Amino acid sequence: MKAYRAAILRFATDRDPGQAAIYEQDGLLVVGSNAQGTQVVQAVGPWHELRACFPDLAVTHWPGRIIAPGFVDLHSHYPQTNVIGSPAEGLLPWLENYTFPEEKRFASPDYSTEAAQFFIAELLRQGVTTALTFATSHPASVQAFFTEAQKHRMRLITGLCLMDRHAPPDVLNQPAANGRFDATEQSLLDTEALIRQWHGVDRLGYAITPRFAPTSSEAQLRGAGELAARYPDVWIQSHVAENKSEIAWARALFPASRSYLATYGDFGLLRERAIYAHCIHFDDDDRALMRDTGAAAAVSPTSNLFLGSGFFDYAGADRIGFQYGLASDVGGGTSFSPFHTMRAAYFAGREGQTKPGVSLSPQHLWWQHTAGAARALGLAGVVGNLQPGCEADFVVLNPQATPLLARKTALAANLDELLFSMIVLGDDRLVAQTVISQAL
Numbered sequence: 105m106k107a108y109r110a111a112i113l114r115f116a117t118d119r120d121p122g123q124a125a126i127y128e129q130d131g132l133l134v135v136g137s138n139a140q141g142t143q144v145v146q147a148v149g150p151w152h153e154l155r156a157c158f159p160d161l162a163v164t165h166w167p168g169r170i171i172a173p174g175f176v177d178l179h180s181h182y183p184q185t186n187v188i189g190s191p192a193e194g195l196l197p198w199l200e201n202y203t204f205p206e207e208k209r210f211a212s213p214d215y216s217t218e219a220a221q222f223f224i225a226e227l228l229r230q231g232v233t234t235a236l237t238f239a240t241s242h243p244a245s246v247q248a249f250f251t252e253a254q255k256h257r258m259r260l261i262t263g264l265c266l267m268d269r270h271a272p273p274d275v276l277n278q279p280a281a282n283g284r285f286d287a288t289e290q291s292l293l294d295t296e297a298l299i300r301q302w303h304g305v306d307r308l309g310y311a312i313t314p315r316f317a318p319t320s321s322e323a324q325l326r327g328a329g330e331l332a333a334r335y336p337d338v339w340i341q342s343h344v345a346e347n348k349s350e351i352a353w354a355r356a357l358f359p360a361s362r363s364y365l366a367t368y369g370d371f372g373l374l375r376e377r378a379i380y381a382h383c384i385h386f387d388d389d390d391r392a393l394m395r396d397t398g399a400a401a402a403v404s405p406t407s408n409l410f411l412g413s414g415f416f417d418y419a420g421a422d423r424i425g426f427q428y429g430l431a432s433d434v435g436g437g438t439s440f441s442p443f444h445t446m447r448a449a450y451f452a453g454r455e456g457q458t459k460p461g462v463s464l465s466p467q468h469l470w471w472q473h474t475a476g477a478a479r480a481l482g483l484a485g486v487v488g489n490l491q492p493g494c495e496a497d498f499v500v501l502n503p504q505a506t507p508l509l510a511r512k513t514a515l516a517a518n519l520d521e522l523l524f525s526m527i528v529l530g531d532d533r534l535v536a537q538t539v540i541s542q543a544l
Contacts, residue, residue, distance in 0.1 A: 185434060402429065
C-alpha cells in the first residue's frame with residue numbers, strides 16, 4: 105500500500121452536487137491493490153483519525169498541496185489538436201475548412217501515433233485521467249490511440265468514426281481493399297473487430313461512434329444500433345443539437361424522426377453509456393428522451409462559445425432530470441484545461457436558460473468534471489472520486505502556483521471560495537502532478 109498526506113477533496117455520493125464536496129484540510133489517502141491487481145482507494149479521511157490505523161506505512165507528505173480526483177473529460181477529438189484556435193463563421197464551415205483537411209492525415213499510422221502521444225501527454229499535464237474521445241474514420245487512428253493509451257494505463261475510450269456520406273472522400277469510411285464490402289459494410293465490420301480487440305483490455309473502452317446523423321446513411325446508423333445491442337457494455341458517442349444549421353440539415357435528412365435527437369433513438373443509439381455532445385437546442389420532449397433512455401450530455405462550453413452555437417440549458421436539464429458532465433471538445437473547444445472548461449460552464453449557466461441567471465456553485469462545477477462525468481459514463485464509484493473502492497487516479501494541486509493564485513487562495517474564507525478561485529484563475533500550472541492507478 106501507499107499513503108499520501110495533504111489536503112484532500114472528494115465528493116459524497118448521497119448529496120446534491122452543489123453541496124457534495126468533502127474537504128480535509130489535513131487528510132490521508134491510502135491506496136492498495138484490489139482483487140484485480142489495480143490500485144484503488146483503501147481509506148481516506150482526516151490525518152489525525154487515520155494515522156494510527158497505518159502505523160508502519162510510509163507516507164508521502166505534500167504540505168500546502170491538495171489531492172483531488174483526476175478530471176474526467178466526457179467529449180473530445182484527439183485528431184483535432186492541431187485545429188484548436190482556427191477561425192470560422194460557425195460549425196459547418198469550421199468542419200469543411202479546418203477539421204476535415206486535418207483528419208484525412210490520420211490514414212497514416214505514423215501521423216496517428218504522434219498525435220496520440222501528444223494528446224495523451226497533454227491530458228496528463230492538465231490533470232485529465234479519464235476521457236471519451238473521437239478518433240477518425242481511419243482504423244489506423246483507433247489502433248494508434250489505444251496502443252498509446254495502454255502504455256499509460258489510462259482509462260480512455262474511443263472508437264472508429266462512422267461517416268459514409270456528406271463529407272470529402274478521404275475522411276469517409278473506405279470500402280474493403282478487395283472490393284468485397286462497400287464502405288458502410290466495412291465500417292461496421294471494422295467497428296466490431298476493434299471492439300473485440302480492445303474493449304475491456306486493461307482500462308480501455310470502446311465507443312460506437314457515428315460522427316453525427318447527417319454524415320451517416322440509414323444503413324450505417326442501423327448497423328451501429330445493432331452493434332450497440334450486441335455489445336451492451338460498450339459506449340456510444342455522437343453529436344446532437346449543437347448548431348441550428350446542423351439541426352435543419354439533420355431534420356431534412358431524417359424527416360420521419362420527431363427530432364434530431366430522436367433520430368438516434370430510432371436507430372437504437374440512445375441508452376445508458378450513450379454520450380451526446382452539446383445538447384443545446386432541446387425541447388422538453390428531447391430532455392425526457394435523454395432521461396428515459398439513460399443517455400447523457402457532454403457539456404462543451406468553450407466550444408459552444410467559440411463557435412457561437414449557444415448555451416447548454418442547465419435549468420432545463422435539472423428540471424426534467426437527465427445526466428450531464430463537462431467536456432473540453434478539443435479542437436472546437438479552446439483548451440485542454442479543466443479549469444478553463446469549468447469557468448466557461450459558469451458563464452454558460454448565466455446565459456440562455458429557461459430560467460435566467462442560473463448560478464452554478466463551485467462544488468457543482470467541479471463535480472461536473474469529476475464524479476458527475478464519471479456517473480454519466482456509467483463509471484460512478486470507479487473514477488472521478490476518491491471514496492474507498494475508487495481507482496486511484498488523482499491530481500496534486502498547488503494553490504500557490506502563481507502569485508495571483510497564492511494571493512487569492514490565501515484569502516479564501518470557505519471551500520467554495522477556494523474552489524472558485526482555482527476555477528477562475530487556474531490553468532495547467534495549478535497541476536503539480538498527475539497520478540494514474542497502476543497495477544500492483
